[in-house]
Amino acid sequence: MHEESLFADRLNPVQLEAVETLKGPLLILAGAGSGKTRVLTHRVANLIATGEASPSQILCVTFTNKAAREMEARTTNLLESLEIPVFEPMWISTFHSICARILREDIHLLGYQPFFGIYDSSDQLSQIKRVMAQLGINDKVFPAKSIQASINGAKMLGLSPDDVGRKGSIYIDDRGIEVYKLYEQEMKKSNSLDFSDLLLKTYELWTTHPEVLERYRDKFQFIMVDEYQDTNHIQYKLVKALASGHRNLCVVGDEDQSIYSWRGADIRNILDFEEDFPEVKTVKLEENYRSSQTIVKAATAVIKNNSQRKDKTLFTSNDLGDKIVVREETNEHDEARFVANQ
Numbered sequence: 102m103h104e105e106s107l108f109a110d111r112l113n114p115v116q117l118e119a120v121e122t123l124k125g126p127l128l129i130l131a132g133a134g135s136g137k138t139r140v141l142t143h144r145v146a147n148l149i150a151t152g153e154a155s156p157s158q159i160l161c162v163t164f165t166n167k168a169a170r171e172m173e174a175r176t177t178n179l180l181e182s183l184e185i186p187v188f189e190p191m192w193i194s195t196f197h198s199i200c201a202r203i204l205r206e207d208i209h210l211l212g213y214q215p216f217f218g219i220y221d222s223s224d225q226l227s228q229i230k231r232v233m234a235q236l237g238i239n240d241k242v243f244p245a246k247s248i249q250a251s252i253n254g255a256k257m258l259g260l261s262p263d264d265v266g267r268k269g270s271i272y273i274d275d276r277g278i279e280v281y282k283l284y285e286q287e288m289k290k291s292n293s294l295d296f297s298d299l300l301l302k303t304y305e306l307w308t309t310h311p312e313v314l315e316r317y318r319d320k321f322q323f324i325m326v327d328e329y330q331d332t333n334h335i336q337y338k339l340v341k342a343l344a345s346g347h348r349n350l351c352v353v354g355d356e357d358q359s360i361y362s363w364r365g366a367d368i369r370n371i372l373d374f375e376e377d378f379p380e381v382k383t384v385k386l387e388e389n390y391r392s393s394q395t396i397v398k399a400a401t402a403v404i405k406n407n408s409q410r411k412d413k414t415l416f417t418s419n420d421l422g423d424k425i426v427v428r429e430e431t432n433e434h435d436e437a438r439f440v441a442n443q
Contacts (some may be wrong), residue, residue, distance in 0.1 A: 107147070108121075108143055113388060119140050119384040121147065123144075124349060126350050126378035126381040127350070128351075128352055128382070129354075130356075132385075132413060136388075137353055138175065138327075141325060142176045144325065144351065145342075146176060146180050155189070156190075157190075159192065159264060159322075160199070160321040160323070160325070160343070161194075162194065162199060169193050182264065194208075196299075197296060197299045197300070198336070201219070203306070218259075218291070218294070219294055220294065221296070221411065228284060228287060228288065230251045231385050233245060243276055252297075255273060255281065258333075263287055283372060296420060297335075300339060301389035318345075322347060323351075324340065325350075325353070325381050326352045330355060330358060330370070331366040332370050340352075341377065349379065356368055356409065356410050357404045357407065385413045387415065390419070390420070394420065395414065396425070397415050397419075400415070401414060401415050
């Protein structure tokens with residue numbers, strides 16, 4: 102069956118264009134409520150339905166486990182509705198889950214055992230405090246949480262203890278670097294990784310063992326990244342390394358919805374995508390299906406003042422809707438109380 106007859110009645114013309122653009126780099130600028138997940142799931146289904154790829158050859162990365170589960174369920178249901186059975190698990194997951202899965206296979210090449218432990222934020226902070234005690238560093242003078250934030254910031258930029266210092270936008274003083282070095286040694290002794298390590302060690306694995314990177318490049322013939330505006334530098338490096346061969350990379354995002362700079366998200370990743378992939382095709386999803394005309398117009402009027410953004414304008418065919426109420430409260434508790442009462 103021709104793919105157009107599969108999806109033409111399910112998508113608007115711009116969504117369909119994104120779904121049917123399969124080869125080469127693709128940038129989908131998806132405004133709020135424009136059917137982003139619908140496009141991603143239909144694009145995965147289209148790759149499988151047209152025989153371009155098997156489920157295991159598609160890597161689809163999103164930011165939360167909940168979003169990944171929803172995307173996988175919707176894709177599976179869509180394929181079932183087309184009477185296309187899926188007999189193998191799909192790689193639809195978060196960056197951290199995918200990297201953990203890769204490291205379980207090959208982390209022995211970095212001197213770790215495959216049954217490594219994963220430290221959460223609390224475990225990591227306890228380890229940093231133990232290291233500081235070993236080094237005789239006073240937690241009241243050098244707060245452990247500040248050092249933890251600096252170490253995680255360095256890892257988001259892909260910087261090891263040897264790389265770190267005055268580089269890019271991060272600075273760790275000499276005591277912090279001392280802690281970082283010993284922390285890494287102690288983590289390796291305990292055969293453990295923190296959350297940031299899952300990404301950094303995967304990149305280290307690929308750079309020190311290019312044959313492993315080549316294996317995953319061959320495996321994943323098509324790569325899709327959701328919420329690309331919220332990727333940090335190490336995630337950017339991972340994606341770029343993986344897609345640099347076939348360049349079948351589709352990224353979806355909206356620079357107007359970038360809210361995670363505090364945890365390392367770099368808006369330049371989406372703003373500069375066309376520089377990294379000059380042959381890119383750009384598709385703009387500008388029709389909002391979620392909100393009233395009043396909301397869409399007001400949001401557009403506010404966001405158009407952003408200096409770092411792509412040229413796109415949301416519109417909707419929905420009703421005009423209620424007028425917007427502007428109300429100022431004295432604090433967040435009063436604000437929450439007012440909203441709950443309403």
